[in-house]
Amino acid sequence: MTETSPKDFRTSALQAIRIERQAIEALEERIDDEFIKACEVIMQCKGRVVVTGMGKSGHIGNKIAATLASTGTPAFFVHPGEASHGDLGMITSQDVVIAISNSGNTSEVVTILPLIKRMGAPLISMTGNASSTLAKEAVANLDVSVQTEACPLGLAPTSSTTATLVMGDALAVALLGARGFSAEEFAFSHPGGSLGRRLLLHVSDIMHVGDRIPRVQEGTPLSGALLEISRKGLGMTTVLDARGKLTGVFTDGDLRRTLDKNLDVHTTPIEDVMTRNGKTIEADHLAAEALNIMEEMKINALPVTNAQGELVGAINMHDLLRAGVI
Structure with missing residues (x-):
């Protein structure tokens, strides 16, 4: 050789x-x-x-x-x-x-x-x-x-x-x-792969619903919102008005910004520090779309609404990770 x-x-x-x-x-x-x-x-x-x-x-x-x-x-x-x-x-x-x-x-x-x-x-x-x-x-x-x-x-x-x-x-x-x-037909041939999950899985398949949705009413003190975030474990809470309409969200990021202002967490109402008109996603959208929104906006959770804009669920990055969308 x-x-x-x-x-x-x-x-x-x-x-x-x-x-x-x-x-x-x-x-x-x-x-x-x-x-x-x-x-x-x-x-x-x-x-x-x-x-x-x-x-x-x-x-x-x-x-x-x-x-x-x-x-x-x-x-x-x-x-x-x-x-x-x-x-x-x-x-x-x-x-x-x-x-x-x-x-x-x-x-x-x-x-x-x-x-x-x-x-x-x-x-x-x-x-x-x-x-x-x-x-x-x-x-x-x-x-x-x-x-x-x-x-x-x-x-x-x-x-x-x-x-x-x-x-x-x-x-x-x-x-x-x-x-x-179509891409969706391709996904039906590949349901076990990551591509199939990205193309077939909808937000409604993995979102938190019912009592698992973090939510507080306007007028709730900031301390009450923090307790709700801690209880539900999604890193955020939704905020509803007296009619139950979604008016904002309060996230871990909002909390960090709030603490910099030295506000009293026991007296400050949540609507004074929440994010208004935040991003949401409808339940029938693909989970991959939720991922795109989170990555683009640099956020870790989203409220989920129906076609009428009513709150029906919540989803975060960990849900997408567990589902194999990421």
């Missing part, structure tokens, strides 16, 4: 990146009629998109299927070897099959082509060989050929798998746009 210097590592890595970048750039001119045909076939599909591929192509196919499924195109992956031993039953005539093979002649994939054709499922190929068996049997072939692999031996699938992955992403994004797939 020859001695390798840090410079050699860097040179090899940069060369690999350049080769793979060139492979990606070459895809732009291949967003052609074949690509459009593939999109149209999938848009007309009444079943699901079944992705198959062997070896490294299979790994890429798994990711493409997952991306399609999470962006509005129901899809799953079937291993071509397993398909020949029973899993072919997972494919129906209502489905569309995307078969991936750089050579286009992978035996495990070619073996199941007659059966796919017999059941009437449209076949889309992703190959590096437009003259291959796979490409010729497909209703649309997506060209993912590369001039060279990033592997200096020209053996390990590198730039070819990258090109295939990017073409799969391009297909998924094109279909997403055609379907008008």
Whole structure:
């Protein structure tokens, strides 16, 4: 084994990146009629998109299927070897099959082509060989050929798998746009992740309600407001007038400013030191919106109102943290 210097590592890595970048750039001119045909076939599909591929192509196919499924195109992956031993039953005539093979002649994939054709499922190929068996049997072939692999031996699938992955992403994004797939629909596919929580969780899902809402009436001395803040533990209290209408809030920050004025906490009414016309949020808004308001205003809590402006709850930064919105 020859001695390798840090410079050699860097040179090899940069060369690999350049080769793979060139492979990606070459895809732009291949967003052609074949690509459009593939999109149209999938848009007309009444079943699901079944992705198959062997070896490294299979790994890429798994990711493409997952991306399609999470962006509005129901899809799953079937291993071509397993398909020949029973899993072919997972494919129906209502489905569309995307078969991936750089050579286009992978035996495990070619073996199941007659059966796919017999059941009437449209076949889309992703190959590096437009003259291959796979490409010729497909209703649309997506060209993912590369001039060279990033592997200096020209053996390990590198730039070819990258090109295939990017073409799969391009297909998924094109279909997403055609379907008008929304961020909320995306979130429904990702309810367990932080993105799903940010897009699906509403203020009403996590706000404090009823007796847990910190509130005092106008005329309450500052000392009484401090007790309410301490009891409810949200770092603030709302202030209501005689009719129960929200007129202000008093926060930890207001307290610090008040103490600087040397006011008597036992005689000073809360309305003299509260913040009037403070920020609020409605209960049906996303919790992520509450977070944005708090961060923008540099505050830690918000009163929650309904469409009529009536106080219905309260929420603070700790609630958002516990809910995973932050």
